[in-house]
Amino acid sequence: MKLWMVALCLFTFMSCTDIDLDQDFELDTSEVELAVPLFSSQMSIPAIADVSKINxxxxxxxxxxxxxxxxxxxxxxxxxQIFPPIPGIFDLPIIDTVQSIQLPANAQDQISRAVIGDTNIDFTFGIDASELVEIEVTLPELSLNGEVFRRTFTIDNRNGDQSTIASGLISIEDHTLLPSNNQLTLRYRAIDEQGQSMILPMATIGFDVFTFNYVEGIFAERxxxxxxxxxxxxxxxxxxxxxxxxxxxxxxxxxxxxxxxxxxxxxxxxxxxxxxxxxxxxxxxxxxxxxxxxxxxxxxxxxxxxxxxxxxxxxxxxxxxxxxxxxxxxxxxxxxxxxxxxxxxxxxxxxxxxxxxxxxxxxIDGKVNDLVLQETTDLDLSSYDEVASMELDHIISNGFPMDMVIQVYFDDATGMELDSLYDNGGLAIDAASLGQDGLVNNSSNIEGTTMIDAIKMETIKNAKSIRVVGRFDTQLYNDPVRLLDIYNLDITMGAKIKLQ
Known part of the structure; x- marks a missing residue:
């Protein structure tokens, strides 16, 4: 029963990698030895480059x-946002039959042509006498399909009950505006019952917010x-x-x-x-x-x-x-x-x-300077006292044109290093060889075994995480290194566990 618990522990121990479940457990009955495949992984640039899928x-x-x-x-x-709509004009007095109306645009912008957007205009007229007055209003600079803006109104105050008239909102959307000096000319003609022209005692014009579908002209620096x-x-x-x-x-x-x-x-x-x-x-x-x-x-x-x-x-x-x-x-x-x-x-x-x-x-075509890549995985061996020693067998194939050093660390719950797997700073692996075309033609391969004795196991049992660190360096080479999608680092590792 305990043999299977150890196997399960080691399976969990390297759960961050792919485990080949097709291999068999082998039990040496004379020495009570358990052979366990730990992991087989292939590292490529897409795995190293932890690129966000969002951006x-x-x-x-x-x-x-x-x-x-x-x-x-x-x-x-x-x-x-850049050219906001022009503020509206409300109840602007019309004091003569011909009047220039200044558009409330930036004084430094000179509008030569515009197509009006969703904008409305309105008029109010009033008289003093009890009479009938016909009014015609034109805006010569404003037209639709070539027709100048023109409206007529009638004030019938002969009974003394209609001294004013309000036009209500009149849409000028899609009208073309051809102002001069950002001014719009208003002309009106008021005719009384005797056919005489008159100046109305009260007249106003108003616009709501000016919006434009198109504006052409000379614009100030902004x-x-x-x-x-x-x-x-x-x-x-x-x-x-x-x-x-x-x-x-x-x-x-x-x-x-x-x-x-x-x-x-x-x-x-x-x-x-x-x-x-x-x-x-x-x-x-x-x-x-x-x-x-x-x-x-x-x-x-x-x-x-x-x-x-x-x-x-x-x-x-x-x-x-x-x-x-x-x-x-x-x-x-x-x-x-x-x-x-x-x-x-x-x-x-x-x-x-x-x-x-x-x-x-x-x-990714340059020089790598003592670059460190690391992965950390949770680990818990504290409940397994039967392990006397362990051999870790590794097969590593380096397909990158960079020298590498690999080390495995065992850390406690605070992230403090308790021990490491390889002596002398880590396991050194030569760079793959390059052909005349500058591409890898042969991977660099190593195989080996690392012993973990009972004393080391006592330390490792207190570890709560395992940290795999890889260092890359191309600074010893004269030319920059090209990293291609076909380059990989293949690592296969298994364990032989001896039980007490």
């Missing part, structure tokens, strides 16, 4: 090189906060020391723009934050000089232009930054509209937008 993915490039990509959230600003984002880089989340000197890391900025006016970026910051919390600034002339965004011409209204900017080792210090175990990429970007170009005509529509996405591209 990251692993891509295999055409040459087989592995690239890890991280994308930030899409940051988008709409036309109403700075808009498009806000920023933080991209979490979890590639290094399992690596507890060392770093990767990436050969060609990149940060890609993609901007979609449907505003029809010159726009330039103002990058307030684009920082790399290490796992230790240190903030490192990305430096590039592209950041200091600003990035000109592509934008549609007036003839291309409704289309979207894309601008892609890549920060790499040729135009920035990004390669040095990503050798420091990056944990996050943090950025904040503003848009500068018409900077230094206030006389260039432009346009916007009700659906215009800026859309910005930042992507981090990390081709």
């Amino acid at each position: 990251g993915n692993i891509e295999i490039l055409q040459d087989g090189t592995i690239q890890v990509n991280y994308r930030g959230d899409v940051v988008e600003q709409s036309s109403t 700075t808009f906060d498009i806000k920023g984002d933080i991209i979490t880089i979890d590639l290094f989340s399992k690596w507890i020391s060392g770093g990767v000197d990436f050969k060609d890391p990149k940060v890609t900025l993609v901007v979609d723009n449907s505003f029809g006016m010159p726009t330039k970026s103002k990058v307030n910051f684009l920082d790399i934050i290490t796992l230790e919390g240190e903030t490192l600034n990305l430096e590039s002339s592209l950041l200091s000089n600003g990035i000109e965004f592509e934008y549609p011409s007036i003839e291309e209204a409704g289309s979207v232009k894309e601008t892609t900017v890549i920060f790499d080792k040729t135009n920035s210090n990004i390669q040095a930054l990503f050798s420091e175990k990056a944990g996050k990429v943090s950025y904040d970007i503003d848009a500068l509209i018409n900077e230094g170009r206030p006389q260039d005509p432009g346009f916007l529509t009700d659906s215009s937008f800026f859309r910005i996405q930042v992507e981090v591209n990390l081709p």
Whole structure:
């Protein structure tokens, strides 16, 4: 019965790996020995690169090189956020038969043409005398399908019971507005019963909030906060020391723009934050000089232009930054509209937008500097007193072009190390050999046995977790190492247990 309890314990002991259940238990009746297969695992780059499925993915490039990509959230600003609707005009007095009405737009914006959105207009007229008055109102700069805005009203106060009239809300949606100096002209003609023109003693005009489906004109310089984002880089989340000197890391900025006016970026910051919390600034002339965004011409209204900017080792210090175990990429970007170009005509529509996405591209093709990978699994051997000693047999095949050192630690409940499996700092494994094409042509293989005596077992029985640590280093090689999806580290381990 106790033999099976020991087997069950060891099965649980290495539960983080794949166990081959097809092998048989072998019992040496003369020495009471139990042979137990512990685990057989294959480690590849997708297993090492603990990439979040939420904002990251692993891509295999055409040459087989592995690239890890991280994308930030899409940051988008709409036309109403950048050019908010114009406030309404309420009960503006009309003091003459011809009157200019100033649109309450930004005084520095000169609107030359606009298509009105969901906007209403209203009029109120009043007379003093007990008579009938016919009123015709026109707005020459406002038209629909080529027809100038025109409305007629009648005030019949001959019985003294209708001295005023209110038009109610009149929709001017889809009307075309062609203002001059941001002004709209109102003309009215009031004719009394004798056919004489008159100035009404009371007249008003009102608009609710002005919205536009399309606006064309010359727009003042503006700075808009498009806000920023933080991209979490979890590639290094399992690596507890060392770093990767990436050969060609990149940060890609993609901007979609449907505003029809010159726009330039103002990058307030684009920082790399290490796992230790240190903030490192990305430096590039592209950041200091600003990035000109592509934008549609007036003839291309409704289309979207894309601008892609890549920060790499040729135009920035990004390669040095990503050798420091990056944990996050943090950025904040503003848009500068018409900077230094206030006389260039432009346009916007009700659906215009800026859309910005930042992507981090990390081709795992570089140098690994004493990089440490670790996995921890729960362990409990405290109830098994019958084990006198244990032999651990291992077969390891290193298919990576990197030297490796593997160590197994036994830790207590606080994470304090109690003991380790291998002497001399760990089990060293040579790098796989490379062919003339720079690819692995032969794996490096080792087999061996490690004895755990009764004294060591007394210590290990107090362990509450087992920690497997692997170290990689390519700094001894002159050329960067390419890590491909076909490279693996295969480990098979079994135990022979002698019972008291």
